[in-house]
Amino acid sequence: MSLDPSYVGRSYPPTAPYEVGREKIREFATAIGATDPAHHDPEAARALGHRDVVAPPTFPFVVTMAAWRQVVEDPDLGVDYSRVVHGDQRFAYTRPVVAGDELVCVNTIEEITNRGGHGFLTTRTDVTTAAGEPVVAVWSKLVVRGEA
Amino acid sequence: MELPARTFRVTRADLVRYAGASGDFNPIHWSDRIATKVGLPGVIAHGMFTMALVGRAVTEWAGAPDAVVDFGVRFTRPVVVPDDDQGTEIEVTAVVREVTEDGLTRLDVTATCLGEKVLSQARATVRTAR
Numbered sequence: 001m002s003l004d005p006s007y008v009g010r011s012y013p014p015t016a017p018y019e020v021g022r023e024k025i026r027e028f029a030t031a032i033g034a035t036d037p038a039h040h041d042p043e044a045a046r047a048l049g050h051r052d053v054v055a056p057p058t059f060p061f062v063v064t065m066a067a068w069r070q071v072v073e074d075p076d077l078g079v080d081y082s083r084v085v086h087g088d089q090r091f092a093y094t095r096p097v098v099a100g101d102e103l104v105c106v107n108t109i110e111e112i113t114n115r116g117g118h119g120f121l122t123t124r125t126d127v128t129t130a131a132g133e134p135v136v137a138v139w140s141k142l143v144v145r146g147e148a
Numbered sequence: 149m150e151l152p153a154r155t156f157r158v159t160r161a162d163l164v165r166y167a168g169a170s171g172d173f174n175p176i177h178w179s180d181r182i183a184t185k186v187g188l189p190g191v192i193a194h195g196m197f198t199m200a201l202v203g204r205a206v207t208e209w210a211g212a213p214d215a216v217v218d219f220g221v222r223f224t225r226p227v228v229v230p231d232d233d234q235g236t237e238i239e240v241t242a243v244v245r246e247v248t249e250d251g252l253t254r255l256d257v258t259a260t261c262l263g264e265k266v267l268s269q270a271r272a273t274v275r276t277a278r
Contacts, residue, residue: 024169027168027169028169028170030165030169031162031165031166031168031169031170032166032169032197032200032201032203032204033156033201033204034204034207034213036207036208036213038213038214039213048212048213048214050214054213054214056200056203056204056207056213057200057203057206057207057216057219058196058199058200058203058219061170061196062169062170062171065170065171065172066171082186085223086195086196086223087222087223088220088221088222088223088269089195089196089199089220089221089223090218090219090220090221091216091218091219091220092217092218093216093217093218093219095214096213096214096216139220
C-alpha cells in the first residue's frame with residue numbers, strides 16, 4: 001500500500017501517563033531471563049543510584065507500542081495494521097526507566113517512503129516524565145506490506 | 149575486540165511469557181494456524197523478544213543493567229520457533245567498534261538463528277563500567 005508522504009512532521013497530542021509498576025518491570029525482566037538484581041530488588045537498584053527497580057533496555061517499547069495506536073489508527077494515514085511488520089527499532093536513552101515513572105509519549109511521523117509496493121513509516125516517540133523530564137527517544141520503522 | 153558469544157534458547161513457552169509481559173498478543177507469535185495463513189513457515193518470535201535477548205547480552209557484557217545509552221536494530225529475518233521442548237537458539241556475538249574518550253563503548257552486534265543473521269545494523273552504545 002502507498003502512504004502519503006505529506007504527513008511527515010505530523011505530531012500527536014501527548015498520551016495519558018503510563019505508570020511503570022515495580023511488578024511489571026520484574027515480570028518483563030523474568031520473561032526475557034534478565035536476572036540482574038537491579039531489575040528485581042529495589043535495594044540493589046538504589047545501590048546503583050536509582051529510585052527503584054531498573055527496567056531492561058527494551059522495556060520502553062511496552063509503553064510506546066501502546067502509544068503507537070495514535071499513528072496506526074490515524075484515519076488520514078490509513079495504515080492496514082494486519083499488513084504491518086516491524087522493520088527497525090532504536091532507543092536513545094537519557095536515563096533508564098525505573099519503577100514509579102509516569103511516562104508520557106509524544107509521537108511524531110519522521111519519515112514516510114514507498115518502495116517496491118511497500119510503505120515505510122518511521123515514528124519517533126519522545127518519552128518523558130509527566131513533569132517533562134526526558135527519559136528516552138524511541139524510533140520505530142513500520143513496513144506496510146503491499147498486496148501480493 | 150570480540151566479546152564472548154551468548155546463546156539463548158527460545159521455546160513456545162518463552163513466547164507466551166513474553167507476550168503477557170509485553171502486551172504484544174499478535175497471534176503470529178502463538179498460533180501456527182494464523183502464522184501460516186499470513187505466509188510464515190510457522191509461529192515466529194516477537195522481533196522485540198529477540199532484541200530484548202540482545203539487550204540482555206549487551207548489559208551483561210557491559211556489567212551494568214543501566215549501561216546502555218543507545219541501542220538499535222533492523223529486523224531482517226523471522227525466528228521460527230517450533231512447537232517442541234527444544235524450540236530454537238539465538239546466538240549473539242559482538243565486536244567493539246570504538247571506545248570514546250568520554251567513556252562510551254560502541255558495539256556491532258550479530259544475532260543468528262540456525263546460522264542465518266536475523267538482525268542487521270544492530271548497534272549498541274554502552275557506558276563503560278564506573
